[in-house]
Amino acid sequence: xxxxxxSESIEDLLGDTGKYIEAKAELWKLKVADRTTEATAxxxxxxxxxxxxxxxxxxxxxxxxxxxxxWLGELHHGFFIVAGFYILLGIIVYAFRKQIIQTxxxxxxxxxxxx
Numbered sequence: 001x002x003x004x005x006x007s008e009s010i011e012d013l014l015g016d017t018g019k020y021i022e023a024k025a026e027l028w029k030l031k032v033a034d035r036t037t038e039a040t041a042x043x044x045x046x047x048x049x050x051x052x053x054x055x056x057x058x059x060x061x062x063x064x065x066x067x068x069x070x071w072l073g074e075l076h077h078g079f080f081i082v083a084g085f086y087i088l089l090g091i092i093v094y095a096f097r098k099q100i101i102q103t104x105x106x107x108x109x110x111x112x113x114x115x
Contacts, residue, residue, distance in 0.1 A: 039112050061086075 061082055069078025093100055 035113065035115070038115075042112065 065078040065082040066075060067078065068081050069075035072078060
Protein backbone atom coordinates (compact mmCIF):
# COMPACT_ATOMS: atom_id res chain seq x y z
CA UNK A 1 0.00 0.00 0.00
CA UNK A 2 2.85 2.32 0.79
CA UNK A 3 4.38 1.72 -2.65
CA UNK A 4 1.12 2.70 -4.33
CA UNK A 5 1.03 5.93 -2.33
CA UNK A 6 4.62 6.78 -3.27
CA SER A 7 4.09 5.95 -6.95
CA GLU A 8 0.87 7.97 -6.99
CA SER A 9 2.68 10.89 -5.33
CA ILE A 10 5.45 10.69 -7.94
CA GLU A 11 2.88 10.59 -10.76
CA ASP A 12 1.06 13.56 -9.24
CA LEU A 13 4.35 15.41 -8.86
CA LEU A 14 5.32 14.73 -12.48
CA GLY A 15 1.89 15.81 -13.68
CA ASP A 16 2.02 18.99 -11.62
CA THR A 17 5.56 19.70 -12.84
CA GLY A 18 4.39 19.40 -16.45
CA LYS A 19 1.48 21.75 -15.75
CA TYR A 20 3.85 24.19 -14.04
CA ILE A 21 6.20 24.18 -17.03
CA GLU A 22 3.28 24.72 -19.43
CA ALA A 23 1.95 27.58 -17.29
CA LYS A 24 5.40 29.16 -17.11
CA ALA A 25 5.80 28.94 -20.89
CA GLU A 26 2.38 30.51 -21.39
CA LEU A 27 3.31 33.30 -18.97
CA TRP A 28 6.48 34.03 -20.95
CA LYS A 29 4.50 34.11 -24.19
CA LEU A 30 2.07 36.61 -22.68
CA LYS A 31 4.90 38.77 -21.33
CA VAL A 32 6.62 38.82 -24.72
CA ALA A 33 3.33 39.68 -26.44
CA ASP A 34 2.70 42.46 -23.92
CA ARG A 35 6.15 43.99 -24.33
CA THR A 36 6.00 43.68 -28.11
CA THR A 37 2.60 45.34 -28.23
CA GLU A 38 3.72 48.10 -25.90
CA ALA A 39 6.88 48.74 -27.92
CA THR A 40 4.98 48.73 -31.21
CA ALA A 41 2.37 51.16 -29.89
CA UNK A 42 5.09 53.42 -28.52
CA UNK A 43 6.98 53.40 -31.83
CA UNK A 44 3.79 54.08 -33.81
CA UNK A 45 2.90 57.00 -31.55
CA UNK A 46 6.37 58.46 -31.84
CA UNK A 47 6.37 58.07 -35.63
CA UNK A 48 3.07 59.94 -35.87
CA UNK A 49 4.43 62.73 -33.66
CA UNK A 50 7.63 62.91 -35.71
CA UNK A 51 5.59 63.10 -38.93
CA UNK A 52 3.52 65.98 -37.56
CA UNK A 53 6.67 67.73 -36.30
CA UNK A 54 8.32 67.36 -39.71
CA UNK A 55 5.34 68.96 -41.44
CA UNK A 56 5.29 71.83 -38.93
CA UNK A 57 9.06 72.31 -39.17
CA UNK A 58 8.93 72.30 -42.98
CA UNK A 59 6.26 74.98 -43.03
CA UNK A 60 8.14 77.00 -40.44
CA UNK A 61 11.35 76.74 -42.48
CA UNK A 62 9.57 77.94 -45.61
CA UNK A 63 8.18 80.90 -43.67
CA UNK A 64 11.62 81.75 -42.24
CA UNK A 65 13.24 81.43 -45.67
CA UNK A 66 10.62 83.72 -47.21
CA UNK A 67 11.05 86.22 -44.37
CA UNK A 68 14.85 86.27 -44.67
CA UNK A 69 14.55 86.52 -48.44
CA UNK A 70 12.18 89.46 -48.12
CA TRP A 71 14.62 91.21 -45.75
CA LEU A 72 17.51 90.62 -48.15
CA GLY A 73 15.51 91.61 -51.22
CA GLU A 74 15.82 88.25 -53.00
CA LEU A 75 13.70 85.26 -51.95
CA HIS A 76 16.25 82.67 -53.02
CA HIS A 77 18.84 84.16 -50.63
CA GLY A 78 16.57 83.27 -47.71
CA PHE A 79 16.31 79.67 -48.89
CA PHE A 80 20.09 79.43 -49.31
CA ILE A 81 20.62 80.73 -45.77
CA VAL A 82 18.11 78.25 -44.30
CA ALA A 83 19.68 75.42 -46.34
CA GLY A 84 23.15 76.44 -45.17
CA PHE A 85 21.95 76.37 -41.56
CA TYR A 86 20.67 72.81 -41.99
CA ILE A 87 23.84 71.68 -43.74
CA LEU A 88 25.87 73.04 -40.81
CA LEU A 89 23.49 71.41 -38.34
CA GLY A 90 23.77 68.09 -40.23
CA ILE A 91 27.56 68.21 -40.09
CA ILE A 92 27.50 68.87 -36.34
CA VAL A 93 24.98 66.07 -35.68
CA TYR A 94 27.01 63.68 -37.83
CA ALA A 95 30.20 64.55 -35.95
CA PHE A 96 28.56 63.93 -32.57
CA ARG A 97 26.09 61.22 -33.66
CA LYS A 98 27.22 58.71 -31.04
CA GLN A 99 26.62 61.08 -28.11
CA ILE A 100 23.53 62.75 -29.58
CA ILE A 101 21.68 59.85 -31.22
CA GLN A 102 23.13 56.38 -30.74
CA THR A 103 23.70 56.22 -26.98
CA UNK A 104 20.35 57.81 -25.98
CA UNK A 105 18.51 55.63 -28.53
CA UNK A 106 20.17 52.48 -27.21
CA UNK A 107 19.23 53.46 -23.65
CA UNK A 108 15.59 54.07 -24.58
CA UNK A 109 15.32 50.73 -26.38
CA UNK A 110 16.97 48.82 -23.54
CA UNK A 111 14.74 50.52 -20.96
CA UNK A 112 11.63 49.63 -23.01
CA UNK A 113 12.72 46.00 -23.29
CA UNK A 114 13.68 45.60 -19.63
CA UNK A 115 10.68 47.50 -18.27
